[in-house]
Amino acid sequence: MKPVWSSLRTIAFILGLALTAWPASAYDTAAKSAIVIDQGTGTVLLSKNADDPLPPASMSKLMTLYMLFDALRDGRVGLQEEFTVSSNAKGMGGSTMFLNELDRPTAEELIQGIIVSSGNDATVVVAEGLAGTEEAFARQMTEVAKQLGMENSTFANASGWPHPYQRMSMRDLAILTQHLIEEFPEFYGYFAQEEFDYKGRSPANRFNRNPLLGLGIGADGLKTGHTEEAGYGLVGSAKQGDRRVIFVISGLPSQAARSQEAAAIVNWSFRHFVEKTVADAETPVAQADVWMGAKQSVGLVPAEDVNILLPALNDSSVEAEIVYNGPINAPVAEGQEIAELVLKPEGLPELRRPLVAAEEVPLGGFVVRVKTAASILLEQLINGPATSAM
Structure with missing residues (x-):
């Protein structure tokens, strides 16, 4: 009582x-939509149209990777397990690993092909290998996204190929990134891999598209994206000392603008804020x-x-x-x-x-x-x- x-x-x-001395000053990003989060405290440092469902382009490949990492974690597949390449996968346009029906890429090679080469064909191989069809896999992606708290994400395919139903918000991509970092530390290192060329088929396309890798600012992931509809985007993360920031930007007009904006956001996030123990x-x-x-x-x-x-x-x-x-x-x-x-x-x-x-x-x-x-x-x-x- x-x-x-x-x-x-x-x-x-x-x-x-x-x-x-002074209160926080907002960062005026050139991106059409963006979010920046300090991972350790969960503090949102920047939010601009962060909850708008937008075409994510290849950044949605992170959801395909989450599904594959989850299958590896629970033992449904092994890292060296081979996958079959269908004619549907081989026929994918855009960025590819240049797979054909005779190939039997391993799960590890597909991970590298998706991250470094942004292989649309690799995502279809994963989708068909885990769910039978890409359509069924896309439905599973949407269901799992909701379970992860991604309220503004729907998927029609595994690659991010333009489709009216393929939508993600910048906040959802940040939530997904948090899960990738925290749930799969054993696989997260692949996002910092700078080169991969499956069977030497594309030496000109062997470099990771992430413009921040190798700049010495702590960047270690995750995925770029570009379509005419979406513009240029990047899901990024960087760690300096004990602090890590996660950021997502979209709608930039060029690769150069994306690179400049991403580097500026990382520098602002670390230089403008400090973490303190208050209790x-x-x-x-x-x-x-x-x-x-x-x-x-x-x-x-x-x-x-x-x-x-x-x-x-x-x-x-x-x-x-x-x-x-x-x-x-x-x-x-x-x-x-x-x-x-x-x-x-x-x-x-x-x-x-x-x-x-x-x-x-x-x-x-x-x-x-x-x-x-x-x-x-x-x-x-x-x-x-x-x-x-x-």
Whole structure:
């Protein structure tokens, strides 16, 4: 039973940080649509038309790779397992591995052919090998995308070939990238591979199209895309030190514009922002009232260290709130989630992190219950009878 004064409690305070000066300034991207995310904190640094379903061109090959990686992970196929090449796959135009019906490429060769050569034929081989037909595979891609939280993605094919139903948002591509990095670290290294030439058939087409690889800025993936309808795009990721950023851009007018914009976004993301620890997992940030407990309050600590991304030139404080429905009913278990820390850095989205009980608070004994009953009686005498919230 909750006390009559049970309510949503908010504790507002300021977290001091050893930083100086200015709020975040937005980056004015030349891309028609874009998103930039700091992977570690999940902070969205830039969003421009990020939820619009757009033609993804070859960037949608990342979904085909996700499906293949998933099949490798659960043992449906092996890395050295050979795939059959159909006449349908061989007949694909655009970027290819130059496969023919006599070839038996392995899963590993197809991964490299999709990433480095952007092989449309390779994606069809994968689709038919995993689902029987490319149409069935595209339906599976759409279903899995929804399961991953990609709400604005639909697929008609495995390659990104222009089709009215082939659509992805920039946010969805960023979500997919996060999954590729976190779920498949054993395969992620392929995205940084700079050269691949299947059986020496295309020496002029052996280089990875990602313009950021080899620039020394930490870029290690993932996929370019281009069609007349979509313009030039890139799903990219870069890591410097302990920080990683994920970015997606689309709608650039040329390869040169794509290269310049991608490099500028990486540099801006790392130079303009820094990651700070604002609360330690073992240090209480506040106290919450406890109802009918052996103690009247319990310390609130973060479930884990709270890291926040801030402009490199920020002021010396961050606005914060702690929100909980209190007082908290005893008994309280150590580690029990009972509150939420809400951080509000200027110029960036708010960040929410759970707070847990720093210690156990058992139910109070007879004396505590008598004192509590007396306090309720006194309150009713002063304020009139009230109904307790259950």
